[in-house]
Amino acid sequence: MSGKRTLLEIEDLRVGFRTQDGLVQAVRGASLEVAAGGALGIVGESGSGKSVAMLTVLGLTRGPTAEIAGEIRFEGRDLVGARESELRAVRGGRIAMIFQDPQSSMHPFYRVGRQLVEALKAHQTMTRTAARERAVELLALVGIPEPRRRVDAYPHEYSGGMRQRAMIAMALANDPELLIADEPTTALDVTVQAQILDLLARLREELGMALVLLTHDLGVVAQVTDEIAVMYAGEVVERGSREAILTAPEHPYTWGLLRSIPRLDRPRREELVPIAGSPPSLLAPPSGCAFHPRCPYVREAHRRVHPPLDPAPGAVVHDVRCLLPATTRRRLWRELAAPAEGGAR
């Protein structure tokens, strides 16, 4: 939080969906902040609640079975209780969102240009020719070669990377202040992934917009974000500056995430360590610390006491939701990180 004004503020957000089996608690009291022009990476496995939380920002989880509580403020305005028409003005206007699979995220029957024009016209009154011109500009902005020709192509005539670029172009149509990218590179080839991340970083810089990047891959957030929040079972378990999370993580779950990434600076024979167990059921989340069933350092009290998200002692921008004493946490991480000097990357 570099002293800039807060753009998006999520406080104690709770999102549940009523099903035949009971209430699925997708988000259980998440609190997050995004500064204007800032870049936040939200890391978590599928089912950690990161997508649901961000879809809720746009009001896209509303429905007859949804239960939403807590606060979402965007530029000071409440979005949880906002009317549908207000939300519609925000969606694709002030806040834009792109999704994981560009293959299925564009309508297969409409030309790319037409879908861009549609995004423009949803928020601005402009002539058809002006909108089309702007569509070509946007395609050029995201690095699509020959945009004037490609604007009339159908999505299936684009490659996967180009489709994601086109999705980004569509998201940028109305100069949003915040772009939410939900696993934008997961469905792409590795080489294309890097290009898309570079593009997002460049656009953020050029356009001065804030970025929220959802991913399960800490390596991805390391490249483009300056703050990181780690989500587990619908809660934020750790958040802080990129450096803090990558070099001095304090939550055992974050350790697990870091140690399950292959790294070049480690000896080859060193094995990757998967996190034991599987993500918890959100129908009946674990008691106490949500991570306790999978935590190698679990103690008896952790099964009963629910840890608060507390500042890590001595750190400036670093909160952690863990019951282990800070000194113990730091000692454990030093031991885990020992083989390679200096921690992550």
Place this chain on the structure above:
Amino acid sequence: MVTYILRRLLWAALLVLVVSFVTFVIFYALPSADPAVLRAGARSGNHALLESIRDTLGLDEPWYVQYAKYMERLLLHFDFGFSYRTDAPVREQIFDRIPATASLVLGAAAVWIAVGIPVGVVSATRRRSWIDRIAMGATLVAISAPVYWLGLVVLYLFADDIGRFPLFKGSGSYVPLTESPAGWFGSLLLPWLVLAATAAAFYARLLRGNLAGVLSEDYIRTARAKGLSERAVVWRHGVRSAITPVVTVLGLDIGILLGGAILTETVFNIPGVGRLAFSAIRGADLPMIQGTVLIGALFIILSNLVVDVLYGFLDPRVRIG
């Protein structure tokens, strides 16, 4: 595209050949009344007369010679021959009756689209609501009601001659459009509703299922994230996708029915192709049977072609080069 259509038309010609051959074989292979006897009527005891009828109609020749002669006339002169029973030229007989069948079928199609599609959309967007439950219950009833039953019930209730509530024109009141547009409309109102009922219900269910699936697609979420109104999301993005299979079925349904909506035409006594075919079958009138079967096949083939070409326009991914 043009070569594609030409190739399809060539296949169509081949198919007509096969269909006509099969009809011929069925007619001669299965026990049927002797056309000469039927034609001679009361004088069928007169052997000389029967012989002369057989000679005139060419019935004394082997069936394959008859078939060859028939196909020669058909292919070279588009001549369907003459009715065994009335000597009337088959082609003109059928063409005279196409307007009635087309009026019935196209009008009914307009009704079932106008009813089926909105019902399907409303049901899909409000699934499990009371309005959806009522609509789906009603469609189940409509799908289960056969045309001949529904037609008779409707006549019994509303026909101006036998009905309890004589509101509409009843059976046998058909007036050509060229004669009196108002009379035409009035006489076809009940047949349209009856023929459309089952189809409307079927289309509503088909669209509901398709649209419910489409609305959970990723690109629908994208459309919402763009800030489009819910109506634009449902119609421009949802229905646009969900309608393509419906268009396919619509083309085929219209094609099949244009060859004769036998049940509806019979119940409402509409002089269309279906009733012509029905009486031809009863009278062992081979040229007329052949004619109606071939025309029916032709409609189905053409509607198939139209559907396939249209599909390319509806779904750019399957566009034909």
